[in-house]
Amino acid sequence: MKIVVIGGTGLIGSKTVPMLRQGGHEVVAASPSTGVNSITGEGLTEAMAGTQVVIDLANSPSFEDRAVLAFFETSGRNLLAAEAAAGVRHHVALSIVGIDRSDNGYFRAKVAQEHLIVTSGIPYTIIRSTQFLEFLRAIADASAEGNVVRLSPGFFQPIAADDVAAIVAEVALAAPRNGIVEIAGPERAPFNEIVARYLKAVGDPREVVRDPEARYFGGRVEERSLVPLGDARLGRIGLDEWLRRSQARA
Ligand SMILES: NC(=O)c1ccc[n+]([C@@H]2O[C@H](COP(=O)([O-])OP(=O)(O)OC[C@H]3O[C@@H](n4cnc5c(N)ncnc54)[C@H](OP(=O)(O)O)[C@@H]3O)[C@@H](O)[C@H]2O)c1
Numbered sequence: 451m452k453i454v455v456i457g458g459t460g461l462i463g464s465k466t467v468p469m470l471r472q473g474g475h476e477v478v479a480a481s482p483s484t485g486v487n488s489i490t491g492e493g494l495t496e497a498m499a500g501t502q503v504v505i506d507l508a509n510s511p512s513f514e515d516r517a518v519l520a521f522f523e524t525s526g527r528n529l530l531a532a533e534a535a536a537g538v539r540h541h542v543a544l545s546i547v548g549i550d551r552s553d554n555g556y557f558r559a560k561v562a563q564e565h566l567i568v569t570s571g572i573p574y575t576i577i578r579s580t581q582f583l584e585f586l587r588a589i590a591d592a593s594a595e596g597n598v599v600r601l602s603p604g605f606f607q608p609i610a611a612d613d614v615a616a617i618v619a620e621v622a623l624a625a626p627r628n629g630i631v632e633i634a635g636p637e638r639a640p641f642n643e644i645v646a647r648y649l650k651a652v653g654d655p656r657e658v659v660r661d662p663e664a665r666y667f668g669g670r671v672e673e674r675s676l677v678p679l680g681d682a683r684l685g686r687i688g689l690d691e692w693l694r695r696s697q698a699r700a
Contacts (some may be wrong), residue, residue: 452476452501453622456488456529457508461584462544465615466505470622481508488525491532498536504529505622506543513667515555522563530570540626541574543567544618547632548676549578554669573626577618580634580676583608583692586648590656592667597656599649600664601642602671607678608644609635610692613685632682637689641671644689651693 453470457463458479467479478497480486486493488508498504506529510521533541545564549557567574581589586608593599617633637644646658664671687695 451503451623452478453503453505454478454480454486454497454501456480456486456504456506456525459483460507460509461582461611462615462618463505463507465611466507466618466622469615469619473619473623475623488529489521491528494528494532495535498532498538501533501536501538503540503542503622504533504538505618506541507618510559513556515558518556518559519562522559523566526563526566530566530572533572534570539573540622541567541570541572542618542622543574543576544614545576545578545630547578547580547634547678547682548674552666552669552671552675554665554667556667557669573628575621575624575627576630577621578630578632578678579614580607580609580678582614583610583635583648583687583689586645587652589666590645590649590654590658593645593664594656599645599656599658600661601645601658602662602664602666603640603642603660604671604673604675605638605677606641606644607634607638607676608689609633609685610687612695613687617683617685632678632680634678634682634684635688636684636686638677641666641676647689648693651689 458467459481470477486497510518549560642660
């Protein structure tokens with residue numbers, strides 16, 4: 451089967467592409483650096499020719515509210531139009547748990563991306579994931595003022611990129627659900643506690659302060675804003691195991 455992975459050179463894309471190739475599929479790792487650009491349209495028609503499945507793992511270079519919305523709207527429109535013209539049979543996209551329950555500019559852009567997919571007429575599966583363990587440092591940095599990191603005690607359930615990629619590859623090879631699959635890490639704990647454990651383990655001296663009013667990229671975090679409300683597929687790699695693997699790789 452021919453599969454195009456948009457954002458195939460990114461964190462999740464670069465792990466998903468080899469998994470699919472191991473299964474004997476023809477996989478195009480598509481991104482601007484490989485000549486496929488979902489914003490300008492460069493290379494899209496050629497990449498889509500003969501393609502059965504498209505996996506959208508692209509991310510916006512800017513997280514500024516208007517820039518990220520423009521990225522996911524333009525990219526989504528261009529991709530879905532090219533897929534419709536080529537007769538693609540399954541569109542898979544990676545989204546985020548709770549985007550419709552917490553308000554921030556990045557989440558609004560992901561809601562817009564999902565809306566385009568659901569109304570496109572192309573069979574689809576949306577995978578809503580919790581935050582990646584690989585994103586913990588960026589979260590700490592975004593929540594820091596000097597040496598103090600303020601975070602809500604709302605629940606957090608991060609998942610390892612290796613687990614995300616394995617589930618994305620599996621979903622892409624299955625029949626379209628025309629719906630949403632939720633995925634999360636194996637451990638659920640207060641946001642501030644997980645980030646404090648992470649910073650301590652990597653020797654980062656910053657202090658984490660529990661603050662129910664702390665915003666997450668501008669949005670309020672209630673007890674269950676960032677975790678699945680119903681049944682979710684769980685990854686296998688928890689924080690300690692992920693830290694062990696990251697330290698072994700370093
Ligand atoms: N971070 C989280 O915790 C989290 C949680 C749930 C879901 N997600 C979603 O997961 C997805 C993948 O995230 P990631 O962390 O793997 O992303 P990433 O590492 O930032 O990679 C982004 C990818 O998008 C590509 N890209 C950028 N602009 C493009 C364009 N105009 N056309 C085609 N490709 C383009 C990049 O290509 P180049 O390398 O050539 O620039 C790169 O391959 C995103 O949609 C994100 O919203 C993230």
